[in-house]
Amino acid sequence: MLSVLANRTYRHLFAAQVLALVGTGLATVALGLLAWQIAGAGAGVVLGTALAIKMVAYVGLAPIAAALADRLPRRTMLVSLDIIRACVALALPFVSEVWQIYCLIFLMQAASAGFTPTFQATIPDVLPDEAQYTRALSLSRLAYDLESLLSPMLAAALLTIVSFPVLFGGTVIGFLASALLVVSVSIPSPKSTKPSSIWDRTTRGIRLYLATPRLRGLLALNIVVASASSMVIVNTVVMVKGRLQLAEPQVAIALAAFGGGSMGAALLLPRVLDHLPDRPPMLAGGAILTLGLLLGPLANSFLLLTILWAVLGFGFSLALTPTGRLLRRSAVPADRPTLFAAQFALSHACWLVTYPLAGQIGAQAGFDTAFLLLGALALCGLLLAAKLWRSDQTPTALDEAIPHEHPDLPADHPHLAAHGHGPLHRHPAVADDLH
Template sequence: MLTVLANRTYRHLFLAQVVALVGTGLATVALGLLAFDLAGGNAGEVLGTALAIKMIAYIGVAPVAAAFANRWPRRNLLVVLDLVRAAVAVALPFVSQVWQIYLLIFVLQSASAAFTPTFQATIPDVLPDEEDYTKALSLSRLAYDLESVASPMLAAALLSVVSFHSLFGGTVLGFLASAALVVSVALPKAAPAVQRGIYDRTTRGIRIYLATPRLRGLLALNLAVASASAMVIVNTVVLVQARFGLTQHATAWALAAFGGGSMLSALLLPKLLRNIPDRNAMLGGAAILVMGLLLGALVNSYAQLLPLWFALGLGYSLVQTPSGRLLRRSAQAEDRPALFAAQFALSHACWLLTYPLAGWLGAKLGLSPTFGVLGVLACVAVFASTRLWAHHDPEQIAHQHDDLPAGHPHLAEHEKNGRHQHAFIIDDQHPRWPQG
């Protein structure tokens, strides 16, 4: 897997991702302490609102940002967004009112909503070979999982010698280092885009997404992933410290078990995907999520929770990691930023539903019924995915064009006896998926 790091451009981009993630992780810890400093017992309400603002920014800003991303060189755009995020981190220690947290979080997450899809859409151009790209996806998943484990540990170590305000300094350094690494390489130019209206550019990614059967199936799988991960993220502390009466240290180990399962899955995926189709791997991972949630209703000890969380981590990464391969396969190069932005927005819309659902149901009904409800929701999502994403999903599809005039360049290139066959992607010449 590490052989892909021999590519200098990708190596620098990967390191940029890692240091930015560590900075974000430090900011997450510091933000929780800042909220408690300002709001005391109402810190949970403040953080809950901040999380909702984050999701709203992700859902609303990503497609709009993607619509304008092709107007600037990728490297310049990524660097400016890193500098915006660094500027917000500089301002956070000086916050004295809760509303200021909300405003800065919206700016920070809006910059992330523009940065992440643009960054993700750049990697397929840097690594055009599919096997290399698969390795890059697995490394990216490992980076996210390691960040979830390493950042809290680093924050704890730093807090033993400095105040929590100093953690924001680590965030600033992370974003500045990310910007420096991006500057240090030349990125492939984005494919030239057709001039379009604002509405067309803003909605193009979502329209391509929803017109592609495999991506409609991916959207359903996103809901299954969000159901399981919301249960883990929202209710681990409740299970460990309220139900089992254990410590914060035990909560950290439970979250580490989830991250460990995800990392193991990411390590195994490049070899696995050489032998089985993406659909089979992703549906298998989703089945693990469904079974794990339904079995979670029976968990009554910490010893049972740890292997369950490990299994959910395995299933989570099995579904999440290959999604980039589907997006790459489903768009022309010039439409990739819009499609990655659509995935970013729609997947976070699923979390916007399941985060409050996991919290509200856990508080009102108890954790066992919550496991059951989210398990049923995930099961329905997986069933929908099998119906939306056909088992037979070839790249090349035979079709014909009744809507193009004779002599159109596309027909001249491909037409044979009224029908032709090539890798089928939703674009200007192919606005609808062939039937049958």
């Protein structure tokens, strides 16, 4: 897996991702403490609202940012967004009102809504070989999981010697270091040659996404992933401290079990995907998540809950990690930022629904009911994904080269030239202006 780091451009981009993730993790801890300082017992309401603001920014602004990215060099855009995030983190220690937190969080997450899909869309251009790209996806998944484990530990260590506002300084350093690493390499910036309006560019990713059969199935699978992960993210602390009457260390252990399961799948996937197409492992991951939710009421002890969380983490990574491969082969390079932005927005729209469901059902009807209802929602998503992918009758579900013609194109058209000059040519199916 580490062989992909031999590529200098990817190595710098991966290091930028890791440093930005560490900075974000420190900010998450510091933001909770800042909310407590300002709102006291109302800190949970503040953080819940901030999380909702984050989801709204992701869903609403990612497609717009992708449309603007089509007119800017990717490196310029990534560096600019890192600097914006650093400036927001620099301002956070000085806020004194709750509304100021909301405004700054919206600005930071708006920048992230532009940065993350643009960054994700850049990696397949840096690593065009699919085997290398698969390893990069698994390495990225490991980075996310390690951040979720290590950032709270780093924050706890720092808080023994400094006060919490200093953690925002670590966030600033992380984002600035990320910007320096991005600016240190040359990044491909494929451009669309067809003039289009800002509305067309904003909606293009969603239209391409929904026009592609393999991605309609992916959207259904996003519902499964969101249902299971929301139960973990929203209810772990309440289940451990409330129902099981345990303390903060057990909360950390339970969350670490979820991250550990996810890391296990990320380590396994490159070898699996060398021999299998993407969809069987993804559907298997969805099945694990669904079954785990439906069996959730049986997890009535800390040991069983920890095991269940590890299993859900494994299924989460199994279903989610190959997503980039599906997106990569579903668009030409110039359209990848808009398609990655569409996946970013649509997947977070699923979380925008399942986060409050997990919290409200757990609080009002109990955790067993929350497990079963979210499990039922996940089952619907899984069955829909399987049906959509099974009904896709093109060769290996659009993953192989398909012979076809373009009788309306001149013989010297660049698309025909790129695929053999003949009227009948073949390539993996993508949704673009010609197809």
